[in-house]
Amino acid sequence: MIYFDNSASTLVKPKEVQQMVNLAMNKFSANPGRSGHRQSLLTGSEVENVRQNLADFFCFSNPERVIFTQNCSDALNLAILGSAKQNGHVICTENEHNSSLRPLQYLKEKGIINYTIVSQSEKKGITKNDIEKNILPNTYLIICNHISNVNGDKAEIEEIGKLCQSKNILFLVDGAQSAGHEEINMEKFKIDMLAIAPHKGFYSLQGLGVLLLSEKANISPIRFGGTGTNSLELNQPSILPERFEVGTLPTPAILGLGGGLIFVKNNYKEIREKLEDLTTFLHYELSKLPIKIYTHPDNANGVLSFNIPSLHSNEVCSILNEKWGICTRGGYHCAPKKHQSLNTLETGTVRVSFSYFNSINEVQKLLGAVKNILKSSKI
Amino acid sequence: MIYFDNSASTLVKPKEVQQMVNLAMNKFSANPGRSGHRQSLLTGSEVENVRQNLADFFCFSNPERVIFTQNCSDALNLAILGSAKQNGHVICTENEHNSSLRPLQYLKEKGIINYTIVSQSEKKGITKNDIEKNILPNTYLIICNHISNVNGDKAEIEEIGKLCQSKNILFLVDGAQSAGHEEINMEKFKIDMLAIAPHKGFYSLQGLGVLLLSEKANISPIRFGGTGTNSLELNQPSILPERFEVGTLPTPAILGLGGGLIFVKNNYKEIREKLEDLTTFLHYELSKLPIKIYTHPDNANGVLSFNIPSLHSNEVCSILNEKWGICTRGGYHCAPKKHQSLNTLETGTVRVSFSYFNSINEVQKLLGAVKNILKSSKI
Numbered sequence: 107m108i109y110f111d112n113s114a115s116t117l118v119k120p121k122e123v124q125q126m127v128n129l130a131m132n133k134f135s136a137n138p139g140r141s142g143h144r145q146s147l148l149t150g151s152e153v154e155n156v157r158q159n160l161a162d163f164f165c166f167s168n169p170e171r172v173i174f175t176q177n178c179s180d181a182l183n184l185a186i187l188g189s190a191k192q193n194g195h196v197i198c199t200e201n202e203h204n205s206s207l208r209p210l211q212y213l214k215e216k217g218i219i220n221y222t223i224v225s226q227s228e229k230k231g232i233t234k235n236d237i238e239k240n241i242l243p244n245t246y247l248i249i250c251n252h253i254s255n256v257n258g259d260k261a262e263i264e265e266i267g268k269l270c271q272s273k274n275i276l277f278l279v280d281g282a283q284s285a286g287h288e289e290i291n292m293e294k295f296k297i298d299m300l301a302i303a304p305h306k307g308f309y310s311l312q313g314l315g316v317l318l319l320s321e322k323a324n325i326s327p328i329r330f331g332g333t334g335t336n337s338l339e340l341n342q343p344s345i346l347p348e349r350f351e352v353g354t355l356p357t358p359a360i361l362g363l364g365g366g367l368i369f370v371k372n373n374y375k376e377i378r379e380k381l382e383d384l385t386t387f388l389h390y391e392l393s394k395l396p397i398k399i400y401t402h403p404d405n406a407n408g409v410l411s412f413n414i415p416s417l418h419s420n421e422v423c424s425i426l427n428e429k430w431g432i433c434t435r436g437g438y439h440c441a442p443k444k445h446q447s448l449n450t451l452e453t454g455t456v457r458v459s460f461s462y463f464n465s466i467n468e469v470q471k472l473l474g475a476v477k478n479i480l481k482s483s484k485i
Numbered sequence: 486m487i488y489f490d491n492s493a494s495t496l497v498k499p500k501e502v503q504q505m506v507n508l509a510m511n512k513f514s515a516n517p518g519r520s521g522h523r524q525s526l527l528t529g530s531e532v533e534n535v536r537q538n539l540a541d542f543f544c545f546s547n548p549e550r551v552i553f554t555q556n557c558s559d560a561l562n563l564a565i566l567g568s569a570k571q572n573g574h575v576i577c578t579e580n581e582h583n584s585s586l587r588p589l590q591y592l593k594e595k596g597i598i599n600y601t602i603v604s605q606s607e608k609k610g611i612t613k614n615d616i617e618k619n620i621l622p623n624t625y626l627i628i629c630n631h632i633s634n635v636n637g638d639k640a641e642i643e644e645i646g647k648l649c650q651s652k653n654i655l656f657l658v659d660g661a662q663s664a665g666h667e668e669i670n671m672e673k674f675k676i677d678m679l680a681i682a683p684h685k686g687f688y689s690l691q692g693l694g695v696l697l698l699s700e701k702a703n704i705s706p707i708r709f710g711g712t713g714t715n716s717l718e719l720n721q722p723s724i725l726p727e728r729f730e731v732g733t734l735p736t737p738a739i740l741g742l743g744g745g746l747i748f749v750k751n752n753y754k755e756i757r758e759k760l761e762d763l764t765t766f767l768h769y770e771l772s773k774l775p776i777k778i779y780t781h782p783d784n785a786n787g788v789l790s791f792n793i794p795s796l797h798s799n800e801v802c803s804i805l806n807e808k809w810g811i812c813t814r815g816g817y818h819c820a821p822k823k824h825q826s827l828n829t830l831e832t833g834t835v836r837v838s839f840s841y842f843n844s845i846n847e848v849q850k851l852l853g854a855v856k857n858i859l860k861s862s863k864i
Contacts, residue, residue: 124511127510132498136496143490205710329558330583340587356690437521
């Protein structure tokens with residue numbers, strides 16, 4: 107079996123992650139931040155270490171503003187619903203995932219906001235200019251997907267961040283497909299809110315998202331309840347991170363992320379090179395074949411989409427799976443506006459997405475399978 | 486170390502749970518419900534099995550209406566915020582956790598609802614009559630904590646459920662402290678929404694809650710985003726469970742719950758007997774001492790609260806922890822109204838909460854420690 111669906115979830119969990127999860131089940135299984143006894147404090151201390159290490163990784167100076175959520179979609183919901191301003195305007199891009207688009211559409215239908223979906227003027231990704239020309243006097247939030255989960259297009263987030271700062275507009279980056287292998291420096295890039303998916307780029311467990319929240323991002327909670335602090339108050343406490351972390355934390359996934367951070371830091375250069383090499387090699391070889399590639403050759407970010415003419419993407423993925431044991435993803439990738447602009451609303455795309463644990467040999471097998479499908483489809 | 490804080494989170498995770506979590510990291514780590522390849526389908530099938538087994542456990546006939554959430558607080562938020570009716574009235578009890586009280590208070594302050602907190606007229610728990618006399622013409626929801634996390638008081642949920650059905654009022658049960666060792670038959674008890682905390686009574690991982698949602702409970706989502714279905718639609722899909730499950734599911738915690746369900750089903754009688762025996766023994770022995778017990782002797786539900794006169798609960802817990810290595814929880818237990826009615830707003834309570842993995846021998850050690858503290862505090 108060859109697994110090329112790492113943009114949905116990385117398959118292989120490194121030993122650093124597995125060890126921490128097993129420690130969470132055997133040593134750190136008390137509830138962190140709920141009681142004053144040794145077991146609870148020990149677990150709490152492990153959780154706070156991960157918060158600190160995550161803040162460090164993204165050059166962010168407020169670990170108490172690192173918020174653990176259910177998943178990256180939940181982090182985006184907190185950022186978008188929590189910052190909503192009556193009669194305000196939001197800008198997002200054609201690369202956004204439904205996890206940004208659907209909360210925006212909900213707010214719009216409730217009569218709270220309006221939003222503009224910005225198109226890409228250049229082939230490689232969203233630029234500062236694409237965003238700038240759409241700013242209105244009431245624009246309070248700009249949402250920018252960092253790397254497209256459909257085809258790897260990459261936005262100029264540093265330039266866009268500086269633009270947001272100069273206009274005093276909140277800047278939310280969806281780092282679901284970039285965090286772990288792309289540079290994201292919250293301070294330098296002037297990012298106010300960063301949402302990440304640890305089960306992807308940090309090779310950790312499903313069941314955890316993170317929202318890093320700058321001091322400028324003064325948002326409201328979207329859930330309410332037990333926080334282990336101010337228990338006698340019926341209102342949500344104002345202290346962070348508790349204000350946004352309701353109920354028991356997902357400790358095993360948090361500790362697993364701690365292991366994932368160690369793995370990524372120890373192998374950062376190799377991970378980046380691996381993703382770049384695999385994507386570049388696949389692109390180069392596919393471009394010799396009579397197929398449609400939707401990924402720019404410069405965007406060697408670990409994600410590549412293509413289609414074989416006259417075949418639906420799901421059909422191709424199904425053959426790859428059944429005949430060759432190769433896991434790719436077909437259809438739509440929860441990013442409808444991107445499919446509109448790629449003109450793939452009817453067919454979707456065959457998406458290949460890599461992790462550090464893939465190899466050139468596996469890509470060669472995929473190429474062989476694609477050639478075979480091309481040959482068969484001509485008959 | 487003796488761990489008596491199982492109402493916050495069970496410490497010992499049985500092998501059935503640990504094995505499933507490790508399988509989730511090594512065999513079932515693809516994203517369930519996102520792609521059509523074998524790895525995704527295999528993981529998806531495991532997730533659906535747990536959904537079915539949970540439905541069976543609670544005598545509930547709609548597995549597709551078993552909704553996986555971040556934690557029990559998140560499940561309660563979905564139930565309460567998702568069912569909110571403008572100008573409606575909600576009834577809850579003095580035993581509710583902040584995870585019910587705070588969403589209610591939020592809705593009240595937004596001018597959406599009003600709510601009544603019902604007091605206990607009897608010593609052992611909330612009765613049908615306590616609820617019934619507070620029903621107003623616009624009451625659309627009754628929330629009832631099943632077993633109090635403060636002192637183990639137990640509500641008459643079957644009678645209250647039948648009352649709700651006769652009045653056509655939605656019935657939400659907070660089963661955080663009861664599910665796994667108390668009978669909860671959704672069909673027989675006429676429960677519309679049941680929220681549970683798998684890391685407590687099912688000995689599973691932190692990072693998962695569940696809301697079981699009857700067909701009568703036609704609620705709205707509170708988060709929006711990727712569901713793997715209807716990807717081209719900007720509105721949340723209407724199909725369940727996807728309508729309420731946004732983003733990637735916490736697969737390891739779900740599969741862990743699958744293991745927990747097996748463990749609980751295989752040891753159901755023994756678990757119930759153990760909790761009853763330990764609570765009864767502790768109650769009997771403590772009642773010989775000059776201390777204040779807040780738990781009714783008939784409520785041998787695995788939770789017992791007490792105080793040593795003239796000592797704050799946190800002080801007692803601190804001595805138990807430091808001098809005796811015994812983990813209990815002091816202060817408030819996220820249930821402010823219960824502390825008001827127990828007259829413990831100043832001191833909180835020392836809470837002892839058991840799991841199947843505790844022993845009479847451990848309780849004897851606690852009793853020895855309490856006697857020692859009593860002796861020392863007189864000096």
